Amino acid sequence: MAKRREMTIALAGNPNVGKSTLFNALTGMHQHTGNWTGKTVSNAKGYCERDGVLYTFVDVPGCYSLMARSPEEEAARDYICFQFPDAVIVVCDGTCLERNLNFVLQVMEAADRVILCINLMDEAEKKGISIDFEVLESMLQIPVIGMTARSGRGMEQLFEVLGKFAEGTGEKDIKEAIVSRKQAFGQIEYPEVIEKEISHLLPVVREVTKGCLKERWVAARLMDQDPGLCQAIMDCLNLEFSEAMQLKKAGMQAENRMKETGQRLEDTREQMAEAFVRRAEEIAEKVVSTKEDTGKKKGRMADQILTSKLMGFPVMILLLLVIFWLTIKGANYPSEVLSNFFGTIEGYLLEWCRRGKLPAAIYEPLLFGVYRVTAWVVSVMLPPMAIFFPMFTILEDLGYLPRVAFNLDKCFHCCHACGKQALTMCMGFGCNAVGVSGCKIISSRRERLIAMLTNCFVPCNGKFPTILVILTIFFAGNQAVSDWKLALLLTGVITLGIGMTFLVSKILSGTILKGEPSTFLLELPPYRRPQIGKVIIRSILDRTLFVLGRAIVAAAPAGLLIWCAANITVGEQTILMHCAGFLDPLGRFMGMDGVILLAFLLGFPANEIVLPLIFMGYLSLGNLTEFTDLHAISQVLYRNGWTQVTACSVILFSLMHWPCATTCLTIYKETKSKKWTLAAILIPTLAGILCCALFAQITNFVLR
Amino acid sequence: MCERFLLNELEQNQTGEVRKILSEPEMKRRFQDIGLICGTKVTCVGKGPFGDPKAYEIRGAVVAIRNSDAEQIEICPERISEKGV
Numbered sequence: 001m002a003k004r005r006e007m008t009i010a011l012a013g014n015p016n017v018g019k020s021t022l023f024n025a026l027t028g029m030h031q032h033t034g035n036w037t038g039k040t041v042s043n044a045k046g047y048c049e050r051d052g053v054l055y056t057f058v059d060v061p062g063c064y065s066l067m068a069r070s071p072e073e074e075a076a077r078d079y080i081c082f083q084f085p086d087a088v089i090v091v092c093d094g095t096c097l098e099r100n101l102n103f104v105l106q107v108m109e110a111a112d113r114v115i116l117c118i119n120l121m122d123e124a125e126k127k128g129i130s131i132d133f134e135v136l137e138s139m140l141q142i143p144v145i146g147m148t149a150r151s152g153r154g155m156e157q158l159f160e161v162l163g164k165f166a167e168g169t170g171e172k173d174i175k176e177a178i179v180s181r182k183q184a185f186g187q188i189e190y191p192e193v194i195e196k197e198i199s200h201l202l203p204v205v206r207e208v209t210k211g212c213l214k215e216r217w218v219a220a221r222l223m224d225q226d227p228g229l230c231q232a233i234m235d236c237l238n239l240e241f242s243e244a245m246q247l248k249k250a251g252m253q254a255e256n257r258m259k260e261t262g263q264r265l266e267d268t269r270e271q272m273a274e275a276f277v278r279r280a281e282e283i284a285e286k287v288v289s290t291k292e293d294t295g296k297k298k299g300r301m302a303d304q305i306l307t308s309k310l311m312g313f314p315v316m317i318l319l320l321l322v323i324f325w326l327t328i329k330g331a332n333y334p335s336e337v338l339s340n341f342f343g344t345i346e347g348y349l350l351e352w353c354r355r356g357k358l359p360a361a362i363y364e365p366l367l368f369g370v371y372r373v374t375a376w377v378v379s380v381m382l383p384p385m386a387i388f389f390p391m392f393t394i395l396e397d398l399g400y401l402p403r404v405a406f407n408l409d410k411c412f413h414c415c416h417a418c419g420k421q422a423l424t425m426c427m428g429f430g431c432n433a434v435g436v437s438g439c440k441i442i443s444s445r446r447e448r449l450i451a452m453l454t455n456c457f458v459p460c461n462g463k464f465p466t467i468l469v470i471l472t473i474f475f476a477g478n479q480a481v482s483d484w485k486l487a488l489l490l491t492g493v494i495t496l497g498i499g500m501t502f503l504v505s506k507i508l509s510g511t512i513l514k515g516e517p518s519t520f521l522l523e524l525p526p527y528r529r530p531q532i533g534k535v536i537i538r539s540i541l542d543r544t545l546f547v548l549g550r551a552i553v554a555a556a557p558a559g560l561l562i563w564c565a566a567n568i569t570v571g572e573q574t575i576l577m578h579c580a581g582f583l584d585p586l587g588r589f590m591g592m593d594g595v596i597l598l599a600f601l602l603g604f605p606a607n608e609i610v611l612p613l614i615f616m617g618y619l620s621l622g623n624l625t626e627f628t629d630l631h632a633i634s635q636v637l638y639r640n641g642w643t644q645v646t647a648c649s650v651i652l653f654s655l656m657h658w659p660c661a662t663t664c665l666t667i668y669k670e671t672k673s674k675k676w677t678l679a680a681i682l683i684p685t686l687a688g689i690l691c692c693a694l695f696a697q698i699t700n701f702v703l704r
Numbered sequence: 705m706c707e708r709f710l711l712n713e714l715e716q717n718q719t720g721e722v723r724k725i726l727s728e729p730e731m732k733r734r735f736q737d738i739g740l741i742c743g744t745k746v747t748c749v750g751k752g753p754f755g756d757p758k759a760y761e762i763r764g765a766v767v768a769i770r771n772s773d774a775e776q777i778e779i780c781p782e783r784i785s786e787k788g789v
Contacts, residue, residue: 064737064738065733065736065737067737069730069733069734095764096763097764098739098763098764099738099739099763099764266729269729270732273733273736274736277736277739277741277744300749303749304750307751307752307759308753309753309754309755312752312753405768406768407752409752409756409757409768410752413756413770419768419770517772519727519728519730519773520757520769520770520773521734521735521767521768521769522767522768523738523766523767523768524767524768525766
């Protein structure tokens, strides 16, 4: 048999067992990893060449079973069952193999070429768990590899097995193995009543599937009558109407025969699901042995504190506070260096342009428009983002996020929403678009929509420096205490955002998304030591590149646009004056002015550019042409009539306004509905207008 | 032999064996997915700041379950000699 040159391999398994880590190790890619359930929500593809074979690896979202219930699980199931990868690697967590085996057995029922990788062996060993691979291999009749994907242990073995598959030498073994799986433990046996009906169904199934899917699996699913899965099977087989009817009829007949013996569909379903669990139990009993472990106790102790009545919330707020403080402290210096650097460069460029006798009409928009806004985005916005993000990632790697969800679940429960919304909310801190697509982990459609519509109430990484800079200018006070005070204020703003999330969720679930809270199951993974060095390097690099990319794509044209608007006159005024004048009444009503509102509007492509655009707008109105530091910026703002009230209003509005373009697109992609996308834009915008107006009017009234 | 007890009534560090799952089919499936069926041993390992949800160890993994869902599961608690439950 000729050696295969290309192989497509799916990586499947329970959530949070390290599929993405293995995927990265295999492909050398940098797919985002983190210690919580539901981090990967859509399939990712990566490539790797080895011994002349091109492997395509597909990282599939984690799921507990093939009976999918949420969109992310559906994506996983459809890939494993209906895209026919050349092999499925089922990744397991060595620390709780028994539970994982349940899924392995299900995949083995649906697919022939299965490889079992038992990951996190280092953790398992630390916990005193030992696994007998040989016995497991002979019981399941599939290749079993123990590995630690993080350190690369076991990778060679995996490639060896894959190589065999590619050469086709494994083929004969596999056929034999499938036969012997029946005698061994690899094939599930259902209770006799069910087995009897399955054997009745097999001929019909064989006729319609034509060897396309595994017959026994299809027959078993027909017995089980999971509506989603049955439909998916029908779709995959692309059946003629008559064939589909034949299949359905056979299923119904089987059910009726069962009913006559007193077996209800419910019982059948339960017995079938239990068959897997019990088989897994049986196997685990033979291959897993555990000594007394101490590591688990440590994790428990940590949980006792981190989720306790007394300490749970204070610790959460304290962590946020410390992260903000570190961000503020850390961002000051690079920010200053960068703005000095860009200022100097601007001076040189200007001189060079003038000496070269370039016409002002060309260099001015490029320099004062494009260059300056881009430079501001990089120097003012980038440093806090580049520091906040990795710290957040470290918390994520540690496994703290599920604890946050655990702590906050009761609040979400009260709002008739899902506790997993806390996870998507946390992702929103990084990027709202990521938060929105993360909502796939929520299985109820109603709760998922709530999570999507409220996601942008937590300030994303792009809004966060805006808030930070304004707080610094207007509320920081004297230097000695300012950093802590700032961190505290920032925490307050974030808390307000989270409060709004609850409020709006509550309102939504009482009005347009009415309904009862659905079920909630969330795994609390063991704490893992984050790979701090790797996280910092990766996220700073990735973040920096990402922000730089966006800066060029979004900030540069916006800078050009606003410069032109400020310098082209129509009638007696510049276009900028016209626009700002038009928006001014609404702006004033909300405690701001026209320029600010205009900047928010132009900042639609990316929130990072809002603040630079505000400066730009003011600078072009006045005649200040020096590019300098934060102090000069504050002077500009003061000169343009900013007060603490203005600052508060801007902070409120940047916390609550329309999501950025990327997020809107993501919402549309996820909901496939213009109506909900519009709602996602209107809801935060209305909330923002309302809050700002209320705040401005009340303070006006009080101060007068 | 043992008194009727609900999962959410387990004390911290107390273990019980599942007797009956009365949940809706949808939830039942989810429980089965994580290996929670009749006869499974479950230990309560902690609770959230509001006492809801609670964390349970099931087959080596820790899972948070809301009290309203745990109420649907009947268990038979193991006696803890020190506590004298």
